[in-house]
Amino acid sequence: MLTSRPRGTNDIIPCEVEKWRWIESQFCQICEQYGYKEIRTPIFEHTELFQRGVGDTTDIVEKEMYTFMDRGNRSVTLRPENTAPVVRAYLENKLYAGLQPVKLFYSGPMFRYDRPQAGRFRQFHQVGAEVFGSNDPAVDAEVITMAMDFYARLGLNNLLLHINSVGCPECRPAQRVALKKYFQPHLGGLCRDCQDRFEKNPLRILDCKVERCAAAGENAPATIDCLCPDCAEHFEQVKKYLDLLGISYTIDRRLVRGLDYYTHTAFEIMAPDIGAQSSIGGGGRYNGLIEICGGPPTPGVGYALGIERIILAMERQDVAKNEASRPDVFVVTAGPEAGDTAFKLLFSLRSAGIAADKDYLGRSLKAQMKYAGKTGVRYVVMIGAEELALGVALVRDMSAGDQEAVSLDDIIAYLTQKKSMVTE
RNA sequence: GUGGGUGUAGCUCAGCUGGUUAGAGCACCAGAUUGUGGCUCUGGGGGCCGUGGGUUCAAAUCCCAUCAUCCACCCCA
Numbered sequence: 001m002l003t004s005r006p007r008g009t010n011d012i013i014p015c016e017v018e019k020w021r022w023i024e025s026q027f028c029q030i031c032e033q034y035g036y037k038e039i040r041t042p043i044f045e046h047t048e049l050f051q052r053g054v055g056d057t058t059d060i061v062e063k064e065m066y067t068f069m070d071r072g073n074r075s076v077t078l079r080p081e082n083t084a085p086v087v088r089a090y091l092e093n094k095l096y097a098g099l100q101p102v103k104l105f106y107s108g109p110m111f112r113y114d115r116p117q118a119g120r121f122r123q124f125h126q127v128g129a130e131v132f133g134s135n136d137p138a139v140d141a142e143v144i145t146m147a148m149d150f151y152a153r154l155g156l157n158n159l160l161l162h163i164n165s166v167g168c169p170e171c172r173p174a175q176r177v178a179l180k181k182y183f184q185p186h187l188g189g190l191c192r193d194c195q196d197r198f199e200k201n202p203l204r205i206l207d208c209k210v211e212r213c214a215a216a217g218e219n220a221p222a223t224i225d226c227l228c229p230d231c232a233e234h235f236e237q238v239k240k241y242l243d244l245l246g247i248s249y250t251i252d253r254r255l256v257r258g259l260d261y262y263t264h265t266a267f268e269i270m271a272p273d274i275g276a277q278s279s280i281g282g283g284g285r286y287n288g289l290i291e292i293c294g295g296p297p298t299p300g301v302g303y304a305l306g307i308e309r310i311i312l313a314m315e316r317q318d319v320a321k322n323e324a325s326r327p328d329v330f331v332v333t334a335g336p337e338a339g340d341t342a343f344k345l346l347f348s349l350r351s352a353g354i355a356a357d358k359d360y361l362g363r364s365l366k367a368q369m370k371y372a373g374k375t376g377v378r379y380v381v382m383i384g385a386e387e388l389a390l391g392v393a394l395v396r397d398m399s400a401g402d403q404e405a406v407s408l409d410d411i412i413a414y415l416t417q418k419k420s421m422v423t424e
Numbered sequence: 425g426u427g428g429g430u431g432u433a434g435c436u437c438a439g440c441u442g443g444u445u446a447g448a449g450c451a452c453c454a455g456a457u458u459g460u461g462g463c464u465c466u467g468g469g470g471g472c473c474g475u476g477g478g479u480u481c482a483a484a485u486c487c488c489a490u491c492a493u494c495c496a497c498c499c500c501a
Contacts, residue, residue, distance in 0.1 A: 004492070059499050063425080081501085110501080115425080117495060126501060257500095268500095279501060306501025334459045365459055373461035384459060398461070 008122025027127045031105040034146050039104045041085040047075040053084030055260025064112040078111035091295040101133035118275035119309045130302035137234050140265045141241030155319035160270040162252035165235040168263045171228040178221040186216040222253035261289040271313035281305035329356040330372040334365045334384030342383050352412045
């Protein structure tokens, strides 16, 4: 169909774009304040990057990627997330050879072939940040705090921050053993998926939403019960730093992020009341990822936040700003004589930095005024035969409802001054 | 991939058990003694009733299919 967009995609039309711009600008601002530099990577990458970087067994790679062959017979994939691409760019551009640590942020569209529902789309948008080169738990805390700080600046309240530690390759074998030992007696009662998970990745059983699996996992040993001394200490430090900054959180022993690359800290931020897809952001540490992608052993932490869900939450909490940009001036003509003068004046106003517009539909004076009123313009400049003869224009203050004659020679200076008074 | 709800004007919807030219509110446009917006009044434009098939003398209305959309499962932002 020529007039319908692909499933799960959205047009962001003028009145909504204002909101998006504002949110994105808040994010850029906060990132700069926290010392992060923007990076822009391609929308698509070699498929292999995600297979290796995100993990072959994840849902994203198994069934959600937009993958296709290009004309050169290479398999490429629209990015389903941006951590792997940023890691790739970090390596390809040898950013590890520069000042350390490397702190980056990004913003842009991601693609996952999912069934759309409230808060879930096939093309959606994320802002995110990544830090490469430091294993300091203070960085985990910084990254979490930055995300929470961002939400707060947007005016969001009542968010839930969940944190957990998923350990490292050192503690994984112990976790596996402990979990398999725990679930062995319950195995028959688990759902089909979880019976698979038992062999492949018993950790994921903890994440299962099926009631009987959740019940079976009630007292399962959590990852934080099996941490090696280093991981345990790291997690303690993260919590200490969060406490220091007054960030409140809940330890969620069940929190297991969906992507394979996470180690140590994992966190997720939820907004109640936006539907079943309540996670508005998540992230964690991924100390193994850079090596998986062919780089030197390098620690990393980061997060991604979903803009559509943030906007949903802002709307639910009634904190979404929706200020359409308004022109400063609307030029109105009475009668055809003034047309040329008005047209020239319009462009002089614009060159002077005043947002101005005029009617292009040949409307009557009354209709021009009506239109001007609806756009919310502050001043109407009116020119007709009488004004032309006197070399003036009428400047009408639309909210006050009064007007005065101003010489055409002075009108730009006059309006420039009015404008500066309003913006101050 | 699975399940349920909904598709009538730009928007929100009415039109129930099939029966004349398919309606309302809002929005849009134009007028209200000819140079002035917001309020009011009057008028106007605009609808392959999602699409395709079927039942019937007759379908927006009943049946089937299909597509889209919404919500949920799964997973995640």
